[in-house]
Structure formats: structure tokens, C-alpha cells
Amino acid sequence: MNTHxxxxxxxLLLPGAKLGAASVFLGSAASAGQIxxxxxxxxxxxxxxxxxxxxxxxxxxxxxxxxSYALFYTVNKFREDKHTAEPDQFHGNNRLExxxxxxxxxxxxxxxxxxxxxxxxxxxxxxxxxxxxxxxAQFWWAFEYPNSPLQGGTGTxxxxxxxxxxxxxxxxxxxxxxxxxxxxWAPNLGxxxxxxxxxxxxxxxxxxxxxxxxxxxxxxxxASHANMRFKVVALPKAQYDTFIAAAQSYKAPAPASASERNxxxxxxQGKASAGAAPCSSCHRVQGTPAAGQVxxxxxxxGSRNTLGAGIWEGKEREAHIQPWIKHCAAVKPGCLMxxxxxxxxxxxxxxxxxxxxxxxxxAAAYWGKVPVR
Ligand code: CUA
Numbered sequence: 001m002n003t004h005x006x007x008x009x010x011x012l013l014l015p016g017a018k019l020g021a022a023s024v025f026l027g028s029a030a031s032a033g034q035i036x037x038x039x040x041x042x043x044x045x046x047x048x049x050x051x052x053x054x055x056x057x058x059x060x061x062x063x064x065x066x067x068s069y070a071l072f073y074t075v076n077k078f079r080e081d082k083h084t085a086e087p088d089q090f091h092g093n094n095r096l097e098x099x100x101x102x103x104x105x106x107x108x109x110x111x112x113x114x115x116x117x118x119x120x121x122x123x124x125x126x127x128x129x130x131x132x133x134x135x136x137a138q139f140w141w142a143f144e145y146p147n148s149p150l151q152g153g154t155g156t157x158x159x160x161x162x163x164x165x166x167x168x169x170x171x172x173x174x175x176x177x178x179x180x181x182x183x184x185w186a187p188n189l190g191x192x193x194x195x196x197x198x199x200x201x202x203x204x205x206x207x208x209x210x211x212x213x214x215x216x217x218x219x220x221x222x223a224s225h226a227n228m229r230f231k232v233v234a235l236p237k238a239q240y241d242t243f244i245a246a247a248q249s250y251k252a253p254a255p256a257s258a259s260e261r262n263x264x265x266x267x268x269q270g271k272a273s274a275g276a277a278p279c280s281s282c283h284r285v286q287g288t289p290a291a292g293q294v295x296x297x298x299x300x301x302g303s304r305n306t307l308g309a310g311i312w313e314g315k316e317r318e319a320h321i322q323p324w325i326k327h328c329a330a331v332k333p334g335c336l337m338x339x340x341x342x343x344x345x346x347x348x349x350x351x352x353x354x355x356x357x358x359x360x361x362x363a364a365a366y367w368g369k370v371p372v373r
Contacts, residue, residue, distance in 0.1 A: 160296025229310030263354025
């Protein structure tokens, strides 16, 4: 299966994941049954939690067998039989009572030490971690790569609903929210954190295995809670470096056709005759005057593969771009983007052509380079 999967875990997950208590099988039309698993041993976070769980489960099994044995032994030894009407009666046994207090105290102490040890391993953020700010909003995710010297860059990169990370490196994720409480969870990569307005929590995710992983909002947050998914694309280091360098120096390409030019104009200035406000008041496109921060960043929308926070992927995504622009809330419950019912089909087509033209250079594009896990 892969290098870090423990044989036992591999067997647990392979027959459809439903056998594994540590696995959740979550299929959707768009993501064709990507396996969400906290038993994914490619993540050091998951490995640490897994081995601690095994230790506690083994202790529980030993205790179960011990207590069961003591019970049956006692019942058997002191049971009423045909020779005696009543079993021997006694009360007060200091040694037994000391044992019954002492042994559980020792067991609980061991579990406490194990838990504290695992927390001490899993929680601190290594100094060489890649830092990414994550903001949950109704109903999408913003991923921001701050302008930190650790990332060797000079600009702040933003992306919506698709988080690109390097495989084999710890990623320190600082989670917050814009409106209500959401929760960030990519089970194959690590634990879960609530995204709470006004609070910032940093924790780590990581994977050794390049691939595309599924993430979800895991706290009920409103009408489209279930439509608040994201992808984590873990690239090999060299590919990640190419991506982040291109993203940092990215300037949106100028419109290359009459159609894209009309789309660009509507995006930047709106269309008064159709009652359409400019897209740029809510969306940012790096290297253009569009600097809106309300909605997802559109800088390399053309290089993305998902729409509507993971509702549609690939070809399905393209088929939904125009309906999305025209009446967002009709295709995604609770979508806060205004409707544009009076834009003509021509204008919608031109807007689609423009936003699809917003692409990273091919070498820096991150889709199709690693398998979907
Ligand atoms: Cu956001 Cu549930």
C-alpha cells in the first residue's frame, strides 16, 4: 500500500474502510469516494495518536481479561454447592482493598503520562514548519501563505478551498473564522481544530506521501455546512517550491481575446446596464486592481479543480461556473454571493472565459501531478 502503513492498518483499511473503527468512509458524487481516515499512517500526527491508542487498547484488553478471570474464579471457588447451604461469609480485607485502589491509580497514571507525552510530541510547532493561515467563512475556506522569510518569498499568496503543502514537512496551520464557528479537519493529515472568530489556534498537519487529500468543515455552521469542503494537495518538495515561487511572483495574465476582455471589464467595473456590481469589490486577483477580500481569492482560479468549496470538480465544475455566477444561492444553499440575473449569456460566457484564463504557469500548476488519495 505504502511505506508507512503498518500491516495491521493496511488490512483494516483496504476492504472498504468500513471494517476499521478508526476509519470513516465518506463518498460523494464529486470526490468519488475518497477515503477519510485517521488511521492514515503517512502523517506523523496520526502515527503518534495511533500508537497511543494501541497502547491504551492493549491495556484495556489486559484489564478486561484480568477482571473477567478474577470474577469467574471467585464465583466458581465460593459458589454455593450441594454440601453447604450458604457460602463462607467475610468482610474487611485490607490487602484486597489496597490492591483495588492501588492498581486503578497506577493504570490511570500510566494513561495520563501516555496522553501528556503524545500531546507534547504532537502540539508544538517546529521552527522550520511552513506556516499557513486558515480562515473559515460561510461557506468556504481561505488559505493564506504569509510573507515570512521561512517561505523565502516577498508576497502574500492566497488561495480558496485548495491548500497546497509540501509533502514531508510539518505545516503549522493557524485556524480562525470570519463569521460563525467552523472546524478545520483533514483526517488523513492530522487532528481537528475549531475555527472560532477572534481566536487563533495553531496546530500541525503533515504527510509523507504526496497526494490530494479531502478536508471538511466538521462543525455544523449553517445551510451549506456539508458544502464546505477543501482539498489539500501535498506536492513533492521541488514541485511545491516551483508552485510557491510562481504564486508569489504571480501577475494575472492580461485578457487575450475580445471575450476575455469583456469578462475582465465586467469583473473590474461591473455592468451598470445589467445592475451588476463589480466582482472585484469582493474578489482579489493578484496583479490587477481587484483587491476584494470578502469572497475567495480568484488569482489562479483557472488552475483550480473545484468549485463551490468542493461541490464540483473537473468538467462538472466548468458546467457550473455560469449558473454559479448567475444565481449562486440557487446552486448552493446559503451562498452569500449576490445573484446576477440580468447578465446576458454572452456576458456570463465572457466572465467564465476570463476567470478560467487566470492560470499559474503549467510548471507551477498543482493539479494532476499527484494522485487523488
Ligand atoms: Cu463551516 Cu460547517
